[in-house]
Amino acid sequence: MSFDLENLVSDLDIRGAILYFKGNVDSEVINKALDLVEGKLLKTRETPRLRKKVYNVLVESLQNLYHHADRIPRGYHASRPDRFGLVVLEKIGKGYRVTTCNFVGAAGVKELEEKLTRINRSTPEEIKELYKEILNHQEITAKGLGGLGLLDIARKTGHRIDFRFKRYDDLNTAFRLSAVVAPA
């Protein structure tokens, strides 16, 4: 069987997910996903604090795909080659898990892995200081601020960010990132 980004989330309960999307993550898709999730969260008994955290982490996760998903590999089947990604929002226990998958050019894998490893090794205070450092000193680029989205997810969740890579071919790697938002 040929590789599909869905293979990276075969351990997740996609059918029971609050949100599942695979395709071109453009502005319209982001708007619809956020509307849908906000509506569903409002129907729950979750505290406003938890609802806001989930919403925030989802915004950053979707916009990470929008800004950073690399083009799909040649030969991979998709209706459009750019901003191709997958997102899943699940209820797990008392919290929520946001998972995204996308392709990363082989050249970007090491940097991304180092960035996430550094975040996961940092204390909440170190993450806060690093966030402020980047916020104050880095120029904004067309792709947003490098790494601020990941730091924000780490700050808002207070948990380790789970990530994995799966080599697709010499030039492309599939990437999965999961963050868990749990009640305080």
Added chain:
Amino acid sequence: MEPIIIEGTPKTPSIKFDARDGVFEIKGRSIPENSVEFYKPLNEWLDNYMQGPLDKTVVNIRLEYFNTSSSKCILDVFKRLEAIHRSKHDVEINWFYEEDDEDMLEAGEDYDSIIKVPFKMIEIVE
């Protein structure tokens, strides 16, 4: 100088910057994919205001959500306000956050530690 007034949308905040009374407000959600594009006219307006600011400028920030892309643009707004403050004009930033929204409070504290302008954290109790 004409005020700058922008209606809010589900992804962008409402803006009301009025040079006649020196009261500026950013309110709502700031989660656009391209924040630079949204904040550009605002910062250009501030560049003009900086040429002859009022003795006192009060800035009210009432954000429900903002993304990391907006965070830098908001900092750019604050840096202009800091320049006004440095030029011996009163500037006060009121950072509103909802009760229990520790993330929004922390975000305000981040700015407070970066920007040298009097910052007031105001909790909105429902």
